[in-house]
Amino acid sequence: MTKPIRTEEIEVSMGPLHRGMEKIAEKRTYFQYMPLVDRFDYLAAMLNGALYCMTIEKLAGMEPPRRAEYIRVIMMELNRIASHLVFVGTLGLDLGASTPFIYCFREREEILDLFDLVCGARMTFNYMRPGGVAKDLPPEFAPKCREFLKKMPARLREYDDLLSNNEIFVERMRGVAKIGADEAVNLGLSGPTLRASGVGFDIRRFEPYSVYPEFDFDVAVREEGDCLARYLCRTEEIRQSLRIVQQALDGLPEGPSSTRINMNLKPAAGEVYHHIEGARGEMGCYLVSDGTTTPVRLKWRAPSFSNLAVLTSALPGWKVADSVAIIGSIDVVLGEVDR
Amino acid sequence: MLFDLIASFIKAVLVFAVVMSFVPFLIWLERKLVAWMQQRIGPNRTGPFGLLQPIADAVKLIIKENIFPSGVEKITYFLAPMMSMIPALAAFAVIPFGSPVRIMGRTVNLQVADVNIGILYILALSSLAVYGAVLAGWSSNNKYSLLGGLRTSAQMISYELPIGLSVVSIVLLTGSLSLNEVVRSQASHGIWNIFPQFLGFIILLISYNAELNRAPFDLGEAESEIVAGYHTEYSGFRFAMFYMGEYVNMVTVAALVTVLFLGGWQAPFGPEIPLLWFLIKIFAFILLYMWVRATFPRVRYDQLMALGWKILVPASLANLAMTAVIIVLGGPNAVRILSVGSIVLAVLVGLVLKAAVALRTKSAPGLAPPAGAGS
Numbered sequence: 008m009t010k011p012i013r014t015e016e017i018e019v020s021m022g023p024l025h026r027g028m029e030k031i032a033e034k035r036t037y038f039q040y041m042p043l044v045d046r047f048d049y050l051a052a053m054l055n056g057a058l059y060c061m062t063i064e065k066l067a068g069m070e071p072p073r074r075a076e077y078i079r080v081i082m083m084e085l086n087r088i089a090s091h092l093v094f095v096g097t098l099g100l101d102l103g104a105s106t107p108f109i110y111c112f113r114e115r116e117e118i119l120d121l122f123d124l125v126c127g128a129r130m131t132f133n134y135m136r137p138g139g140v141a142k143d144l145p146p147e148f149a150p151k152c153r154e155f156l157k158k159m160p161a162r163l164r165e166y167d168d169l170l171s172n173n174e175i176f177v178e179r180m181r182g183v184a185k186i187g188a189d190e191a192v193n194l195g196l197s198g199p200t201l202r203a204s205g206v207g208f209d210i211r212r213f214e215p216y217s218v219y220p221e222f223d224f225d226v227a228v229r230e231e232g233d234c235l236a237r238y239l240c241r242t243e244e245i246r247q248s249l250r251i252v253q254q255a256l257d258g259l260p261e262g263p264s265s266t267r268i269n270m271n272l273k274p275a276a277g278e279v280y281h282h283i284e285g286a287r288g289e290m291g292c293y294l295v296s297d298g299t300t301t302p303v304r305l306k307w308r309a310p311s312f313s314n315l316a317v318l319t320s321a322l323p324g325w326k327v328a329d330s331v332a333i334i335g336s337i338d339v340v341l342g343e344v345d346r
Numbered sequence: 347m348l349f350d351l352i353a354s355f356i357k358a359v360l361v362f363a364v365v366m367s368f369v370p371f372l373i374w375l376e377r378k379l380v381a382w383m384q385q386r387i388g389p390n391r392t393g394p395f396g397l398l399q400p401i402a403d404a405v406k407l408i409i410k411e412n413i414f415p416s417g418v419e420k421i422t423y424f425l426a427p428m429m430s431m432i433p434a435l436a437a438f439a440v441i442p443f444g445s446p447v448r449i450m451g452r453t454v455n456l457q458v459a460d461v462n463i464g465i466l467y468i469l470a471l472s473s474l475a476v477y478g479a480v481l482a483g484w485s486s487n488n489k490y491s492l493l494g495g496l497r498t499s500a501q502m503i504s505y506e507l508p509i510g511l512s513v514v515s516i517v518l519l520t521g522s523l524s525l526n527e528v529v530r531s532q533a534s535h536g537i538w539n540i541f542p543q544f545l546g547f548i549i550l551l552i553s554y555n556a557e558l559n560r561a562p563f564d565l566g567e568a569e570s571e572i573v574a575g576y577h578t579e580y581s582g583f584r585f586a587m588f589y590m591g592e593y594v595n596m597v598t599v600a601a602l603v604t605v606l607f608l609g610g611w612q613a614p615f616g617p618e619i620p621l622l623w624f625l626i627k628i629f630a631f632i633l634l635y636m637w638v639r640a641t642f643p644r645v646r647y648d649q650l651m652a653l654g655w656k657i658l659v660p661a662s663l664a665n666l667a668m669t670a671v672i673i674v675l676g677g678p679n680a681v682r683i684l685s686v687g688s689i690v691l692a693v694l695v696g697l698v699l700k701a702a703v704a705l706r707t708k709s710a711p712g713l714a715p716p717a718g719a720g721s
Contacts, residue, residue, distance in 0.1 A: 101570050103561060103644025109384040169641065174703060175562055176643045328646045331570045 014330055017322045019315055024345035032305035037063055037137065037272045040305075045131035047307055048343040050093050051286040053086035053122070056135035061216065062281040062292040063137040067274040074262045075139035076218045080255045081152070082125070082134065083283075084248040088159075089118040090286035091241045091248075098238060098335040099170055102179055107169045114162050117155050124148055137272065139265020149256060156253050163245065171242065180235035184321040184333040187232060194320070195313045198288025199244060200337055202228045203236035210284040217283075222254045234336040241338070271300050287311050287338055309343035349452060357458045358439070365438055369593045370400035376636050383640040403586075410582035418579065419485035426485060427584045430478025431591035433471040434598050440464035441601045442526045444611045444620045456611075456620070457526065464525035465513055468602060469506070472557065476502045478591065479559075479566060483576035494575025497647060498559060498566030504654040505556040511662035512546035512553070515669040516606050519543065519681070529610035535681045538609040542684035544692050545665045547607050549658055551634075554599050556650065558592070560635055562642035565650055600631040 028047070032040050044059040045052035057079050064071060071079075096111030119129040124145055126134040134141050170176045186196070191204040201208060207228040211219045227243035229236035276298040282291035288310025295304040314337050321337075322330055374389065374397055381388025389396030414420060444456030461467055476499045483495015516539055517523060520531040532538050540547050556563040567575035577588045604610060604627040611624045645653070665688075672687070673680045 099643060103564070103568065103570065104642060105380075106384050106640050109386060113385055170643070173643065175645050175649075178649060179643065179646055326646065326648070328568070328571050 012327045014322045014325055014327060017319055019318055021312075021315070022345055024341050026346065028346045029305050029307060032302055034301065036270075036300045037274075037302065038270050040302075041136070042131065042133045045133060046342060047309060047346060048090075048285065048287065048290070048311070048340050049130060050340050051086045051090040052131050053082040053134065054283065054285050054290060056132060057083050057217075058281065058283050058285070058290055058292050060135040060137045061283065062279060062294050063272070063274065065281050066277065066279045066294050066296055067137070067268075067272060069138055069266070069268065071139045072263050072266060073218070073260045074143075075264050077255050077259050078140050078144060078264060079135065080217055080219065080222070081252055081259075082122070082132075082140075084251045084255070085118050085121060085152075087286045088245050088248045088252075089115045091245050092118075094241055094335075094338045095166055095170065095238070095245075098332070099176070101331045101335045102176060104169065104173075104176070107166055110162070110165055110169070114159065121148065121152055121155065124151065136265055138268045139263070141265075143264040144259075149259070152252070152256055156249055156256075159249055160246075163242065166242065171239065177235060179329075179332055180238060180336070181233060182231075183234045183329050184325055184336070185232045186317060186321060190320070191232070191317075194316045196288065196317060197310050197313065198285065199227070199240040200237055200288060200314050200317070202226065203240045204232035205230040210282060210289060214282075216281070218255075219251075221258070222251045224248075224251050234332050237336040237338075273298060273300055282308065285310050287340065287343075288314060307343070307346055309346065311339045311341070312344045315339060315344060349450070353449075353454050354458065357454075357456075361438055361443075361458055362435065365435065365594060365597055366590075368597050369590050370404065371397075372593045372596065372632065373400040373403075373589075375632075376639075379633070379636050380640045383637070407581075407586040408583050412583075413581050415487065415579050417487035419487070422481045422485035423579075424584075426478050426482035427580065427587035427591070428478075429481060430475055431587050431594060433474040433478075434591055434595040437468050437471040437598045438594075438601065440467050440525055441598070441605060442529060442610060443601070443624050445618065447620070455526065460524065460526055463523045465517060465523045465528075468525075468598075469510055469513065472509075473503075473506060475591075475595065478588075479576045482580065482588070486576070486579040488579050490572040490574075491576050491578045493572050494566045494578065497572075498576055501559070501563065501565060501650060501654075502557055504651060505553045505658070508549050508553045508654065508658040508662040509557060511659070511666050512543070512550045513606065515543055515546045515662075515666050518666075518669050518673055519684075525605050525610075529605055529612065532609045533612060537681060537685060538607065538612075540607040542681050542688060543607065543665070543669070544685075544688040545661065546669075546688075547603075548692065549662045549665065550603065550607070553654075553658060554603065555635065555638065556654065558595055558599060558635070560592075560596075561639040562644050563650055564644060565647050568644055596632055596635065597628065600628040600635075603631055604628055 026046075028043055031043060035043075041056070041059070044055045047055045060071075063069075092111040092115045096108035096115075099105075099107035099111075122132055122134075123129050125148060126132045126141060128134075186200075186204045188205045191201050191206060196204070197208070205228065207226050209226040210216070211224075212226050224247045225243075227240045227247060229240055274296040276296055278293070278295040280291060280293045282289050284290075289308065290310055291308030293304070293306040293308070294302050297303045317337065318334065321333055325333060377399070378388040378396065389399035392398040392402050414423065439458040440461050442455065442457040442460070446453045446455050448454070479498035479502070480495045483491045483493070483498070486492070516528060519535075519539060519542060520528045522528070522531070528539075535542075559566050567577070572578075577585055580588060601624075604624060608627045608631075611621070612618065613623045668687070669684065672684050676683045
């Protein structure tokens, strides 16, 4: 008992959740595969669906109507908030604070209610479609969403009181598992995990897709690279996403919410890669078409998978009790690690 | 003689019954209270307001199979749950819970045993409680149990120092180790010990939270690190005993703090109603611990030890020295000087800590400039 208990070596073991999902895509038409996409990162299923549809649109050379783009942005940002809320709550729970967990899930529940209103599902939505969205927003969505946006800042202050400004929480997170900017880039980190190391790369800003250039938002960047920075980056992203939703809701154009396209879509032969800023980082989809109704190959770039790479270098040397905070701060969803 | 014997017997049975019937109520209260703080509903299926939930849980645990996992050290494994519960119950024996009453022409102390070294007795018994954790951890033949047992015992022994030192300051003020005397001296000073010993009270509050193994100091059973700590291998009634022991301990500590700092059974205002004020003070103290549990995340083990040895022990030593010097120099005004001094000091320390935290938060860089800042 003279030596403190520290992590010496770590082996990341993956695979138990492998479902062969990329292979399944090769046996399904583009539309048939839609519902499965939600099962990659199940905490941010709207983002998965949007990415898949954007990739098909890029492959087939289509443009969704502007209203559909706005609806997609609203859904994606709401889902990003919901996903980050799960992060904040479970991180608190891992560190032994049960109250923030319930608080975060209370707000997430309200977002899920909004999704329920729009598409009837709460977890795996199957709402995005190539060429638009499945259904237009119901009339009661906008007022409910505005109500949510209005009460969120006060709720975020509650989380700050319980976690961000809590000395115990801060002491457990500050300076733990620092990841330098170079190391972060070399390991292929992305998303808040990368931005917490001082690299301000956000695909929404630097390779804009959809209608993101029309919105005014900041990219949350922190220099420290420790667990606290990764946590604070995400809480700041919640605030920025709220701003985007507000703007999208205010500027929601009239018009159709989708274009009619053939269910047996046959994109011209070719390959395409598209990536968006997912809730956990760069989420990419690579599609190869041979001109038939089924893709030849689908490859998903899952941010959680790449971000896991950092554990082998971040964990050793830290106390075993810290590993809870470190793994929590990287925010892994295993559904997209093993596909 | 016979009268005394019967009186003691009745008192012992009554105290045991009351304390033990507190336990299910406290379990229910904690679940309900934390649920309300977390915007949940809490137990509400069994009985009115879910009040029978702890009873149902207890029945479930009692009728469960008696399991001795393979490789356990049977005797110690069997004894450990009792070792964690009995000291807590026994410590209650010297707690005075009301002013003496006259029955059949005799004065009866509302206290099971008026021991003139009551404080020493309680400190000794709370040290014994460590055995429950360490024996359970050792005999379970499970690495998580062992780690939990070691953690808990090291933590409890460490935090006994600041507790002991803070209690010594009270002894200095009172001049006696008898708990009855402590209450009487608070009446004669005209001020509860919480004022002249404000620092000691704060130190004791934190230390007893660690001594009770409650969040944020529940390191011995940190579920994200060592499963359930020293009671990982326990199930059924033996687990229930650990669980009950925790709450009995809480009642005992609350009663002790009430006697030492909050004037015991005395009424802060209005007429003195037997037991009422004592119970109100105990519950206020227990509610405070429940509130703390719902609020804070868990500290890390080295941070816990650092807090105990580097902050609380020096602080309680300083408090003891300050108390001793002022009692010698202040003479009859000592209590008054101490009251003003310790509260001013506590406010100052609080402000300095707050400023230090604010300064550190400010020095952290904020958001990077938005557009075009990427590398």
